[in-house]
Amino acid sequence: EVQLLESGGGLVQPGGSLRLSCAVSGFTFSSQAMSWLRQAPGKGLEWVSSLVGSGGSTYYPDSVKGRFTISRDNSQNTLYLQMNSLRAEDTAVYYCASQRIETNWNYFDFWGQGTLVTVSS
Amino acid sequence: DIQMTQSPSSLSASVGDRVTITCRASQTISIFLNWYQQKPGKAPNLLIYAASSLQSGVPSRFSGSGSATDFTLTIDSLQPEDFATYYCQQSSSVPLTFGGGTKVEIK
Numbered sequence A: 001e002v003q004l005l006e007s008g009g010g011l012v013q014p015g016g017s018l019r020l021s022c023a024v025s026g027f028t029f030s031s032q033a034m035s036w037l038r039q040a041p042g043k044g045l046e047w048v049s050s051l052v053g054s055g056g057s058t059y060y061p062d063s064v065k066g067r068f069t070i071s072r073d074n075s076q077n078t079l080y081l082q083m084n085s086l087r088a089e090d091t092a093v094y095y096c097a098s099q100r101i102e103t104n105w106n107y108f109d110f111w112g113q114g115t116l117v118t119v120s121s
Numbered sequence B: 001d002i003q004m005t006q007s008p009s010s011l012s013a014s015v016g017d018r019v020t021i022t023c024r025a026s027q028t029i030s031i032f033l034n035w036y037q038q039k040p041g042k043a044p045n046l047l048i049y050a051a052s053s054l055q056s057g058v059p060s061r062f063s064g065s066g067s068a069t070d071f072t073l074t075i076d077s078l079q080p081e082d083f084a085t086y087y088c089q090q091s092s093s094v095p096l097t098f099g100g101g102t103k104v105e106i107k
Helices: none
Strands: A005-009 A010-012 A016-023 A032-038 A045-052 A058-061 A066-071 A079-082 A092-102 A104-113 A115-119 B002-008 B009-013 B018-027 B033-038 B045-049 B062-067 B072-076 B085-090 B102-106
Touching: A005 A092, A010 A058, A010 A079, A016 A032, A016 A092, A016 A115, A045 A066, A045 A079, A045 A092, A045 A115, A045 B033, A079 A092, A079 B062, A104 B045, A104 B085, B002 B085, B018 B033, B018 B102, B033 B062, B045 B062, B072 B085
Parallel strands: A010 A115, B009 B102
Antiparallel strands: A005 A016, A016 A079, A032 A045, A032 A092, A045 A058, A066 A079, A092 A104, A092 A115, B002 B018, B018 B072, B033 B045, B033 B085, B062 B072, B085 B102
16 A cells, blocks of 8 residues: 655744655655645645656756755655745645656656645744 | 646536536646546545546546647536545646646535
C-alpha cells in the first residue's frame, strides 16, 4: 500500500523558516519524481515544487523560487521542503505527491494527507 | 504561464444526473490534462490523466475528453459519493497550473 505522510507544519512568523518532511512507503522512492503542492484556506490547488529524474532536476513557480528548496533522502525514503523568508500568503495546507512522468502524460497519482503551515505574527 | 479556466464554478445536481464540467487552457496543451476530485478536508484524488485515461480504481462513470485547449469531464449517473470539488490541471509546461475548481453540490 502506498503511503505518504507529511510532517513539520505549524505556526511561524513572517520572515521565518520551516522544513516539511514527507515519509514515503509502498513504492520505489529513489526512482520516483516527487512534488509539493499547496492549498490556501478555502482556495484552489497550487503547485509548489517538483524534483525529477536521477539527476535531481528541480522546478519551482516564481511565487516560491529562491525561497523554497525541495530535496530528498533516498536512504530514508523522505522528501523535504525547506521554506525560508515565509510570507502570510504562504499559509496553506501543503501536500506531497508522487508524480508520474512519461512521454504522453504527467500527473500526480498519490498524495499525502497534508500538513498545515500558518504564517502569522 | 498557462491559465486554466473551469466552468461552471459550481453546480447543483441530483443523484442519477449526468454532469459535465469544462476546462479551457489559455494555449494548446495537447492531451496533458488531468482531473482530480477533492472532498472537504481530504487530499485530491486523481480521476483522469492524459485527458481521457481513467486512473486505476476510478469508477467507469467518470470519463474525460478533449485535446489542445478544450477539455471535458463527464460523470454519468451521479452518485452520492461524487459530491465534491473537481479540478483540472495542465502538465504541458511549468509552472504546472490548476483550474479554479468546480463544486458539485446536491440539488
